[in-house]
Amino acid sequence: RVQVGPFRKFTCIVGPNGAGKSNLMDAISFVLGVRTRHLRGDKLADLVHHKEGEPDEAAAARPCAVELVYVEVDESEGRGEKRTVMRRVIQPSNEARFQVDGQAVSQEEYFRRLEAINILSKARNFLVFQGDVTAAAHCQGKDLTNFFEKVSGSISFREEYERLAAEKAKKEDSARDLYTKKRNALNEKKQMSQQKVEADRLRLQRYQMLVIDIEMMA
DSSP states (O other): OOOOOOOOSSOOOOOOTTSSHHHHHHHHHHHTTOOGGGSSOSSGGGGSOOOTTOOHHHHHTSOEEEEEEEEEEEOGGGOEEEEEEEEEEEOTTSOEEEEETTEEEOHHHHHHHHHHTTOOTTTTTTOOOHHHHHHHHTOOHHHHHHHHHHHHTGGGGHHHHHHHHHHHHHHHHHHHHHHHHHHHHHHHHHHHHHHHHHHHHHHHHHHHHHHHHHHHHO
16 A cells, blocks of 8 residues: 655656656546556556566456545635545456445546546546646647647537537528528518509509599590
């Protein structure tokens, strides 16, 4: 059992090669829900520490867990600290189990509890690796936008945004068509009104001429 911390709002992890920096980062990533393919292993069993000379079968049969204690300080009304214990376990069956405050929960509930404290597992917005800094420094244009969207977690809304944008464009086209039809209808109404006025004028003129003819005949 190894205990590391506490970590503050901003913590840098430095050390020589082989000191265990990557192991610590993997452990934090693991307990915060990062998928195995983003860690240094093809399957969960690859993350379990192998003792020197220990066969793979023995290591795979040994359960492994990472536990993170999140401490939220609430100074209002003297409430003090609120602790949330997040725990992710690798079972010998190569399956992961999730626990919150000692209670087994589903993966969805586990991620929901993490999001409640602004930890987005998909965006991995809680750790910044050296490679991420180097990659960000060389990003330009759309790549830089994608980087910030990934860090902020907004990239998860991209499909919904694109769907709503397409729906918005479709409705705008429909609104323009309706406006054009309305404008054409108003123009036709105006033209018909003018034609009616002209027809009434001609009808009145003919009536007046008829009255004059009758008077002359009389």
